[in-house]
Every structure is written in structure tokens, then in C-alpha cells.
Amino acid sequence: NAGVMQNPRHLVRRRGQEARLRCSPMKGHSHVYWYRQLPEEGLKFMVYLQKENIIDESGMPKERFSAEFPKEGPSILRIQQVVRGDSAAYFCASSPWTSYEQYFGPGTRLTVT
Amino acid sequence: DQQVKQNSPSLSVQEGRISILNCDYTNSMFDYFLWYKKYPAEGPTFLISISSIKDKNEDGRFTVFLNKSAKHLSLHIVPSQPGDSAVYFCAARGGSEKLVFGKGTKLTVNP
Numbered sequence: 001n002a003g004v005m006q007n008p009r010h011l012v013r014r015r016g017q018e019a020r021l022r023c024s025p026m027k028g029h030s031h032v033y034w035y036r037q038l039p040e041e042g043l044k045f046m047v048y049l050q051k052e053n054i055i056d057e058s059g060m061p062k063e064r065f066s067a068e069f070p071k072e073g074p075s076i077l078r079i080q081q082v083v084r085g086d087s088a089a090y091f092c093a094s095s096p097w098t099s100y101e102q103y104f105g106p107g108t109r110l111t112v113t
Numbered sequence: 114d115q116q117v118k119q120n121s122p123s124l125s126v127q128e129g130r131i132s133i134l135n136c137d138y139t140n141s142m143f144d145y146f147l148w149y150k151k152y153p154a155e156g157p158t159f160l161i162s163i164s165s166i167k168d169k170n171e172d173g174r175f176t177v178f179l180n181k182s183a184k185h186l187s188l189h190i191v192p193s194q195p196g197d198s199a200v201y202f203c204a205a206r207g208g209s210e211k212l213v214f215g216k217g218t219k220l221t222v223n224p
Binding site (some may be wrong): 004006030031035040041042043044045048050054056057058091098101102103104105106107109 | 116117118119147148149155156157159162177202204209210212213214215217
């Protein structure tokens, strides 16, 4: 049973470019969460999605960031016009239902040059 | 404002001894607490959790204690093994599905 998969594992973008981060949840999991970790910090919640629905996006920056979890395919976290401050590790987690443990993927390390 | 605090950035213990990692929280709405372990360049791995209706939960070498009145929880690892060396994150949830994480404690278990 494969775990949560994220790709790419490392992503380098120049300022102003777009970054697309993908997350495939564990089999049977329909709840996806995105977190961001800055250096020397804990993980910070960004967004919670179920299939085709954004449930909670209270942690998402108001501009440039968006997320989706389509009926088919992986969840996508999209960052437009990246800036140096977007450099971080982005983790995706999934769970089979609410109020359950969240299982994390290996993360995507985004570097903005 | 930090709702979940891990005040010790690092902890070093000898193999075979007990490791105690501490976590404090400020939000009374939190009703579920989790510990995650993280190796460099990997995602956090779920270790153990506890509901606010309990004060202790045990799983093998790992035990989590919750003191609601003090808003404090701790993770005990006994006996500690070198493979336990990692960063440990305390996380809390309440009123929504999002987890609120502490900054982590780096545990080093010396052989």
C-alpha cells in the first residue's frame, strides 16, 4: 500500500515563474491537506480539500496561491509569480475521513532563485 | 502567536535511557494531540496520539501523557534507541481538521 506521494521532490524556480506541486493521497483517502515548513519552523497549515471541494483555506496566502483536488488525478498546489519568500518545504498529508490521523508525504522542496 | 510550544529545541540522551519530550499549548479548544517524528529530507511520520478525554496513551516504547489543567503533554520513549534520533513535532487539533504544530525538538540518542 503506497504512502502519500509528492512530486517533484525538489523544484527550482526563478522569481516570477509558476510552481506546481502535486500530491497523490494514500489509496482510499479522500481528504488532503497542504502544509508549509519554513527553515527552523514547524509545519503551518495551508489548505484542506476533499474531492472537488476546498473545505478550509484559512492558511493560504490571499494572492498567488491556489489549490485543487479534482475528481480524477492528484491534488495540485499552485504558486504563481514565485518570490524568494516562497522557498520552503511543502508537505501534503491525507486521511481516510475527518478526525483521523493525517499521513504525510515526503515533501517538495521549493527553491526560488 | 504560537499556540503549540516546544520549548526545548534539542535533547540528548544515552541509549537505553528514557527520553522525555515536552509540549505546551494555549488553546483550550484543542481536543486531540499527536506526535510526529521527522527525519531530514522526509515527511513527518505519525507516532502516537491522545484524545483530550484521556490522560495517557501507550504504544510499545512510546507513551504520551496529557495534563489538561496545565495544558501540557509529554512523549516518553523508553528505552531510547539510536534510531529514535530525529526531530519530534507535537501537533494539536480542535474545532477544525487543521493541525497546529510546534517548532519541534531534535532528539539525539547516543550509543
